[in-house]
Amino acid sequence: MTEKMTIEEAQEKIDHWIKTIGVRYFNELTNMAMLTEEVGELARIIARRYGEQSEKDSDKSKDLGDEMADVLFVLICLANQTDVDLTKALEKNLAKKTKRDADRHKNNPKLQ
Numbered sequence: 622m623t624e625k626m627t628i629e630e631a632q633e634k635i636d637h638w639i640k641t642i643g644v645r646y647f648n649e650l651t652n653m654a655m656l657t658e659e660v661g662e663l664a665r666i667i668a669r670r671y672g673e674q675s676e677k678d679s680d681k682s683k684d685l686g687d688e689m690a691d692v693l694f695v696l697i698c699l700a701n702q703t704d705v706d707l708t709k710a711l712e713k714n715l716a717k718k719t720k721r722d723a724d725r726h727k728n729n730p731k732l733q
Contacts, residue, residue, distance in 0.1 A: 628707045628708045662688055666680055
């Protein structure tokens with residue numbers, strides 16, 4: 622069994638990859654456009670595989686995990702180049718959601 626990668630390790634590995642194989646980071650605006658493109662590719666697969674549209678033959682071989690990893694890769698690139706510690710950011714975000722939504726979803730009749 623392989624060890625799981627932490628978010629911090631992912632940020633470090635991607636930074637190393639960019640600096641050794643990718644040469645340098647694309648600028649933030651380019652990476653934002655690339656993130657949007659990757660999210661669109663993921664949305665297409667989800668919409669066709671799990672939504673009401675029929676899945677095209679060309680999409681049936683697409684690896685959903687690989688598409689999610691593409692999104693995560695570009696998001697981590699953006700975090701690295703804007704000095705965001707994603708571990709701290711996610712912990713802070715979860716604490717915010719926990720406080721804000723402590724009873725919200727439990728009291729939502731649509732979720733019952």
